Amino acid sequence: MSSGRWFMTFCPACERSNMFDREQAIVQWRQQMLAAGISSPVPLEELEAHLREDIEQQVRAGTEASRAFEMGVRHIGEAVELKEEFQKTGNATRMFLRKLRGSLLGAGEIPLPALDDFEPAARRTLELAPEEARHFNHAFVGTEHILLGLMRSESKSLSNVMRRLGVGSAAVRLEIEQIVTAGTGAVGSTTIPFTPRARRALRLAAQEAKSLSERQVSAEQVFLGLLREGGGVAAMVLKKLGVRAESVRAEILKETKARRGAG
């Protein structure tokens, strides 16, 4: 999928409605890059830093933000071509070592909490998330896939929290599907890595559990972690649906009390 095709459909629309959202546009651009196989964190973080710098300079020079974004994306170039160039970087040995390290450590620098640290529904979510990624032909598990996994995890306590917040799982799925574009090629049978944002979100979830001296991370804490991470697709969707971290935390406390009272 080329970066050209989507901003043709995306940018004119937001210019017309006069509601250009720079952050959302950058998130979508990241999605395109990831879907084309530009990996995260390196080199995608660096390309994103470049794009932001370019937009900032253009805006400072008086260019309208949406136009600056469009030009910035053009300056960076097509994801497919970049991918080919980046592939020339590593030689075979390096690729092999990276794969080996990846399978030993789990690819990124941010370690994932152990699977045992999650309650059954949350654990089920982490198994469903890669399934969701495959469904979109994405070679990465992002915050959006975890959120979709949560919606399918059938966690009783999470659905209680969501009901009281007035958020429906159908609405969440719909919002995600509106933002995320499917990749073109099917993803192979290898393990799909979690993106740095997804890892960060899961660590934040673990932090929430720890602050309540809970032994395991619940599904609703994963939900809160996604929201607190702040920059991923999941956080963007939840914020758009009016979900706020403080209210989620308050609802989780109620849920915990009810559970402890019952147990």
Next chain:
Amino acid sequence: MVRKELVAASAEPLILALLDRGESYGYAIIQEIKARSGGKLQWTDGMLYPVLHRMEHRGLIKARWGESETGRKRKYYSLKQDGKRAMEQHHEQWSLVHDVLSGLRKEQYV
């Protein structure tokens, strides 16, 4: 506008020479080259990064993550010892080409 092949071939010596003046980052490198060539040396911005990564992999330059004045993440590159040597080699070779070319041209007009 300078031809694509020449732009590609000159990327490494230009980056090395630029980093020899001090550490820098992708966006600034592109701007500097653009300004110094009067906009005639045009890189597709994104294409600079694979070149930088290859040079890093070959041990010519090293990278570190830092921050911009506004607190945004930024990856800075600087020259390593091997990069300095590579720069000298490039310089010799490009000077040679330049000398031969200008020598031939001079003879034409003598």
